[in-house]
Amino acid sequence: MLENFAKSIIKTVPQWVKSCEIVHNEIMITVHPEFIVPMCYFLRQNMLTRCAQLLDVTTVDYPDRNKRFTVVYNLLSIDWNARIRLKTEVDELTPIESVTGVYSSAGWCEREVWDLFGIFFTSHPDLRRILTDYGFQGHPMRKDFPLTGYTEVRYDATEKRVISEPLELTQEFRSFDFASPWESLDKSTK
Numbered sequence: 001m002l003e004n005f006a007k008s009i010i011k012t013v014p015q016w017v018k019s020c021e022i023v024h025n026e027i028m029i030t031v032h033p034e035f036i037v038p039m040c041y042f043l044r045q046n047m048l049t050r051c052a053q054l055l056d057v058t059t060v061d062y063p064d065r066n067k068r069f070t071v072v073y074n075l076l077s078i079d080w081n082a083r084i085r086l087k088t089e090v091d092e093l094t095p096i097e098s099v100t101g102v103y104s105s106a107g108w109c110e111r112e113v114w115d116l117f118g119i120f121f122t123s124h125p126d127l128r129r130i131l132t133d134y135g136f137q138g139h140p141m142r143k144d145f146p147l148t149g150y151t152e153v154r155y156d157a158t159e160k161r162v163i164s165e166p167l168e169l170t171q172e173f174r175s176f177d178f179a180s181p182w183e184s185l186d187k188s189t190k
Contacts, residue, residue, distance in 0.1 A: 052079075055083075058071075067094075072087050073106075092118065107125065111128065116141035138150060152164070
């Protein structure tokens with residue numbers, strides 16, 4: 001049933017869809033960034049989908065790719081008891097059109113994505129920092145953001161106040177080998 005449903009979506013709007021697959025009984029549709037808003041309208045209004053709720057907007061960072069960010073929209077159809085995951089890929093400089101005109105619940109989620117990843121949403125009614133300070137430099141959920149941050153905030157007992165000062169990093173960002181160290185052990189040492 002899901003396969004037929006996915007095929008009908010691809011047949012209806014083939015120019016919008018890059019790929020469509022079914023993973024864990026959930027349809028995942030990857031669309032071109034310029035078609036994210038029309039696709040959301042389509043999925044909300046179509047009688048076969050009726051995705052009336054946007055549950056979440058989040059992002060995944062792949063720093064080695066040209067289009068390093070995958071923005072993920074999780075949609076729910078209460079009428080059909082189904083979920084659709086809508087994805088699009090963008091780079092650091094390409095903005096995405098806001099879907100707040102389709103789903104008002106996207107406002108808060110898009111602000112979080114902007115604050116934590118730095119993806120700009122055009123025509124968003126109130127795009128500003130939500131989880132970090134207004135003067136915060138950078139976007140802390142990017143994988144190339146230093147774990148210690150760029151500033152240090154500490155309490156100075158002699159001055160009896162909180163001090164914020166630039167942090168001097170002793171080492172640059174490095175690329176790590178994430179293979180398990182246990183796999184390299186000789187199995188004959190048991």
